[in-house]
Amino acid sequence: MSLDAFATNLLQWHERHGRKDLPWQRDRTPYRVWVSEIMLQQTQVATVIPYYLRFMEAFPDVLALADAPVDRLLQHWSGLGYYARARNLYKAACEIRDRHGGRFPETFEDVVALPGIGRSTAGAIMALAHGERHAILDGNVKRVLARYHAVSGWPGDSAVSAALWQHAEQHTPSVMTAAYTQAIMDLGATVCTRTRPACFLCPVSSGCQAYELGCAADFPAKREKKARPLRQTHMALACCKGDVYLERRPPSGIWGGLWSLPEFDLEGQLLDWCSERLNAEPVTIERWTTLRHSFSHYHLDIKPVALRLDAVSGRVADGASGIWYNYETAPDFGLAAPVMKLIENLKDRQEGP
Numbered sequence: 001m002s003l004d005a006f007a008t009n010l011l012q013w014h015e016r017h018g019r020k021d022l023p024w025q026r027d028r029t030p031y032r033v034w035v036s037e038i039m040l041q042q043t044q045v046a047t048v049i050p051y052y053l054r055f056m057e058a059f060p061d062v063l064a065l066a067d068a069p070v071d072r073l074l075q076h077w078s079g080l081g082y083y084a085r086a087r088n089l090y091k092a093a094c095e096i097r098d099r100h101g102g103r104f105p106e107t108f109e110d111v112v113a114l115p116g117i118g119r120s121t122a123g124a125i126m127a128l129a130h131g132e133r134h135a136i137l138d139g140n141v142k143r144v145l146a147r148y149h150a151v152s153g154w155p156g157d158s159a160v161s162a163a164l165w166q167h168a169e170q171h172t173p174s175v176m177t178a179a180y181t182q183a184i185m186d187l188g189a190t191v192c193t194r195t196r197p198a199c200f201l202c203p204v205s206s207g208c209q210a211y212e213l214g215c216a217a218d219f220p221a222k223r224e225k226k227a228r229p230l231r232q233t234h235m236a237l238a239c240c241k242g243d244v245y246l247e248r249r250p251p252s253g254i255w256g257g258l259w260s261l262p263e264f265d266l267e268g269q270l271l272d273w274c275s276e277r278l279n280a281e282p283v284t285i286e287r288w289t290t291l292r293h294s295f296s297h298y299h300l301d302i303k304p305v306a307l308r309l310d311a312v313s314g315r316v317a318d319g320a321s322g323i324w325y326n327y328e329t330a331p332d333f334g335l336a337a338p339v340m341k342l343i344e345n346l347k348d349r350q351e352g353p
């Protein structure tokens, strides 16, 4: 397909104003593009850059990632959130090692079959790393196309998504596909932004229907908002001589595979757990202020309870499901953000006057 006016204008704009110095634009291997695309889902470029640089230093290629302990990967992901992305990245790396002989697959079908890689991410890898003609439809591109073609409805609806994919396919050129793909992502990130798009700077404003109608902000339509439910949990900070007891969370669900503080529905269960699991009675019990952590689908009120222990007979911890972690040392495993916050607080109280 030759270039339509949309692609032509976009490419000319990109030549002068596009972002060309992002770390994943250097040495564009499928592996490097893949990791960047996964990190950029739900996360801003500025946040991703330092994580990406550290990640590439630790895991320079797909085999380095597949052969690393999963805890090391989760440690590098700590703070980025949406941990299912990291777990899928690891699963896919192992699949590439075990089923593809350690080489990143080269066809769209093989790439899209890997865990955690959808049609848009596979398209971005094929277009950016191989220059092959594949359309993408990430959040930025959805916004640009919904506005340009005045596509109404929430993009999560299958009919709306199908219409947007059709536009994405139509505009994607068969030449300069990598530059075009980067250009449309950049336009969404820097000009056709979620709030207050800079239409006066936009290279495709002359054909944009939302601009012509003066209602860019109405596209794409938002999902009907449901109030997020509130859940509660008690977290035990069982401390003994500079160590705090941590448990590994189950592999799926929130913070899957990360180390966390033991959780209880009721405060009364904490003391039973302490005597049964740790074979100890706390010397002091402190109830800390509730900490709210919000997920996309619910709020979690965490009620921390610090249990100071003089001694723990046998220091029951098998290393697989439970560990004593010396909180003065940097963890070499992944911890969820609110758990990190509570451990920092523990440290501060320890060091206090």
Ligand code: SF4
Pocket: 144, 147, 148, 191, 192, 193, 197, 198, 199, 202, 203, 204, 205, 206, 208, 209, 210, 211, 216
């Ligand atoms: Fe987005 Fe405005 Fe450009 Fe239309 S004219 S694509 S709304 S920035």
